[in-house]
Amino acid sequence: MDNDTKASLYHSKPYMAAASAMTTFKPINAIHQHLCAFHEYSQDRTRHLEAHHYCTHLTHEFHQCIIYDSDQPNAKLIGIEYIVSEKIFDSLPAEEKRYWHSHKYEVESGYLQMQANSLVPGAWFYSGAVTDIAEQPAILEIHKTYGKTIHTWPVDISPDLPLGPPNLMVSYTGEGQGPPPEMIKARDEKCGMDTQAKRKLRASYLPEYEVRAEADQWEKTGKGIVFEAKEVPFKPYDGPGSTQV
Template sequence: MSRQIETHHYITRLNQDFLRCAVYDSNEPSANLIGVEYIVSDKIFDTLPSDEQKLWHSHDHEVTSGMWVNPGVKETMQRTELENIAHTYGKFWCTWQKAQCVLLLLEYSDRLPLGAPALMMSPQIVNMGVINPELVLVRDRKFNISTDELRKARADIPASKPGNARVADYWMHTGKGFAIDIEQGEMKMLGGS
């Protein structure tokens, strides 16, 4: 929870309810592919078992807070898409733990995706999910935008459907997350024992 990273999502819309994103650590030509995020509509999310829903995060706060940005696209042009994204859920697997790798193997952290994948979360309004204001200022300067202005312009975007029992943002409700441990295991034959 103490690690916040910059991400740039390059999105492919597979259909109205399912998007796939290649996630990079910058928008520079030398950017590293650091993971993949799958995004589903609330229509699909509602059909998932609760154990699966725990692995997903909501996007409504990310949109309404001004954290979700599409640099270079006028707010009025992206309004419908933002309203749709506010009602989606993402599962983001980060496969390149750059900040964590610096502590492990400094000489390789910028060249290799070391370590186990990590399930990431999105910014939220609660203490552990609030983005460091300095990071927001750096982002705003870089793209010549104002998060405060975006937040005001998006104040009327409705949040996720009220009344639905959702397990998304599990960490926010419980203070607990999920980690992958690398363990050696026996290989199993397909169709065999």
């Protein structure tokens, strides 16, 4: 078989099926939670994105999530989010805390939702019973957590390729900040959920909680954060076989 023929097999279904069968996906298989929420850019609050989080709990107090722009097979991987407990957030250096946002309002508003498999009743036509009951332990915990979210693909302005520097994303902390009503409606219809119903239900069981003052610092500074590329001298490799002088 010549090289051109070999190369042509790479994207074929038989080759991908064989590769999948012989490959381990241990980190991916550890994902056990799908959350859907909305993010906005730290430096531009007119830009909102639907964000599907696929999360692994490394510990009870530290979760890591891969973020896609949808829950479909062709979804684009647009970022990551680290979620920590109040205890871990309190231990962070002051300089680090400026990158972190709270989840309190995101949870109370109903914007953040646990997504159910389409085979589960209530997932595609909202009945309320299954997903609302199943998500309550998670919602009670997430209510008091903090997130650091970095998007590497600005799909809203660059849908074809992940261009530009990464972006710090933030969450909503109150009314009148977005996302646009039509975006919420589209998400609810697509996922078979009801944001307003979740808001009312959660008000009946979520405890009072005061967000840490060091989170959501944009509320006090009135400024967002951007990451800008800066060229610096690199430290060369100086191990065995090094050709550096």
